[in-house]
Amino acid sequence: MTSESETTASASAAAVNVRVEGLRKRADFLAAARARVAHSRGFVLQARKREAEGPARIGFTCSKKVGNAVARNRAKRRLREVARLDLPGNARPGWDYVLIGRRGATASLDFQQMRHDLQQALCEVHS
Template identity: 65%
Template sequence: MPPLPHPAVAPARPTDDGTAAFRMSMPPVIAKRADFLAAARALRQGTPGFLLQARDRGDGLPFRVGFTCSKKIGNAVMRNRAKRRLREVARLHLPQGARQGWDYVLVGRPDATVSRDFADLCGDLTGALRKIHK
């Protein structure tokens, strides 16, 4: 029996040449306020593009991720844009650097999250995860 793919990898439609392509899906999301508050009391690592809060739940289940942007970011359009960018960074880079049983919350920063180059945001997450898990 072949091994199952990582939970954040979902099969996508076949490509034109008949091979199956894979699309990274979104990791499980934190939904309860209590989990956001617990992450806020745990480890944190600031980056130029956002703040990363991380908490070891200690249960060995798959990691979860949450996103938050306050009204300091701007109006609803700017907050939604910032969260979309954070979601995409997390979708691309969290599966490689995250640990099982951890919660991660990405907190948007005013101006920086929306205006920072996307490649720099990706580098920010990779560096923050490395510092959190050193």
């Protein structure tokens, strides 16, 4: 049995979550690149407020500087997982976010550190 306070806490936490969709078009990636930027050890976060309201959107990219295809895919998988865990509670509706992997750091940095860095980067771009 769950207590009444646990039910209330989980209901309020669910109400804060923002729906997140994928960012697909190149033009949206380029628009985010011209907007706000936050740098961290494991990645770069680019963010922009869209004119149209709607769910938050997220895109991921890693250049060939990150490594071969295996290294790039591993880095993007880690970025997707960090975003899946932390973005719904911290993103804002109507915003586009792009996470860019960094050479050597994205694939090897401690996962909890990456989560913490994402939360700080989101605070930075929203301030």
